[in-house]
Amino acid sequence: MVVVRDARHPDLGEITLTEVMAALSDPIRVGLLRLLSDGRERGWGELRAPLSKSTLSHHLRVLRNAGLTRTRQEGTRCYVQLRRDDLQARFPGLLDAVLAAANSDDVGSQVSLATDPQPPGVVRATG
Amino acid sequence: MVVVRDARHPDLGEITLTEVMAALSDPIRVGLLRLLSDGRERGWGELRAPLSKSTLSHHLRVLRNAGLTRTRQEGTRCYVQLRRDDLQARFPGLLDAVLAAANSDDVGSQVSLATDPQPPGVVRATG
DNA sequence: TTCGATGTTTTACGAACATCGAACAAAGCG
DNA sequence: CGCTTTGTTCGATGTTCGTAAAACATCGAA
Numbered sequence A, B: 001m002v003v004v005r006d007a008r009h010p011d012l013g014e015i016t017l018t019e020v021m022a023a024l025s026d027p028i029r030v031g032l033l034r035l036l037s038d039g040r041e042r043g044w045g046e047l048r049a050p051l052s053k054s055t056l057s058h059h060l061r062v063l064r065n066a067g068l069t070r071t072r073q074e075g076t077r078c079y080v081q082l083r084r085d086d087l088q089a090r091f092p093g094l095l096d097a098v099l100a101a102a103n104s105d106d107v108g109s110q111v112s113l114a115t116d117p118q119p120p121g122v123v124r125a126t127g
Numbered sequence C: 001t002t003c004g005a006t007g008t009t010t011t012a013c014g015a016a017c018a019t020c021g022a023a024c025a026a027a028g029c030g
Numbered sequence D: 001c002g003c004t005t006t007g008t009t010c011g012a013t014g015t016t017c018g019t020a021a022a023a024c025a026t027c028g029a030a
Helices: A017-023 A027-036 A053-067 A084-090 A094-105 B018-023 B028-036 B053-065 B085-089 B094-105
Strands: A069-074 A077-082 B069-074 B077-081
Touching: A017 A053, A017 B028, A017 B094, A027 A053, A027 A069, A027 A077, A027 A094, A027 B018, A053 A069, A084 A094, A094 B018, A094 B094, B018 B053, B018 B085, B028 B053, B028 B094, B053 B069, B085 B094
Parallel strands: none
Antiparallel strands: A069 A077, B069 B077
16 A cells, blocks of 8 residues: 555664664665665655565665655655665764765665656556 | 684675675674774673673674674684774775764673673682 | 556565574693 | 583574565545
């Protein structure tokens, strides 16, 4: 469902280091984080990964529950955003260091953004 | 055995971000890292944790295999040391950020150093 | 209200992990 | 050569994780 029942967005104080580290111990999730690293909000449909949608949903939930991302719902669509400022406040320098490391090693490059902003199967107005 | 057969100390280039993150997703291991954070070499017997020695050995191996620590053997004893410089070279700023975060949250406080340099059970000269 | 699109949750399963006790191995001592 | 000390490795066990298929829930449109 689009209603994210379990969408616990932990408060700053609820974010734990070990949970953050665990969330970032998977290349897919690091790749997702890299895509979100510019702080811009991204649509679920923009995310491309060699995974089933249920698995992708799972990874996004792990990131969300760890406090790394925020999920917003708009109509049928979902949008994800990195919680940059919150993380910087909670664990200063950590996110930057991880992103720098991830970029230098190209971790999670399997994850990408759809080049076409439209999700596949979207019927654009033909007339 | 004291001979650490599986003691793979990965080269700089072999250290991966996700393996490092995975290694640090456990409070015990973060606690061990904190104890080693001053860069001084510590004896196995100095380490106190609410774990069986086999489990402690396991955690130390995870840290070693991830490239976070180096293990040296001297006689019957083993000594562990944090690979500060290597990590700083491989992933600049990462270790410092993690240690700062771990300290601010007191992660892994269950792990400590023996106050008495003698391991427990050591029979000191009684006469 | 029925249908289609979009994600989420459930369920299931193999792999990986944390843990412990016991067996083992190497170094040093007597 | 035995015995002790010091860790490591080997099962065994229960838990968590990554993955996908399928069922479900919600929104928007017809």
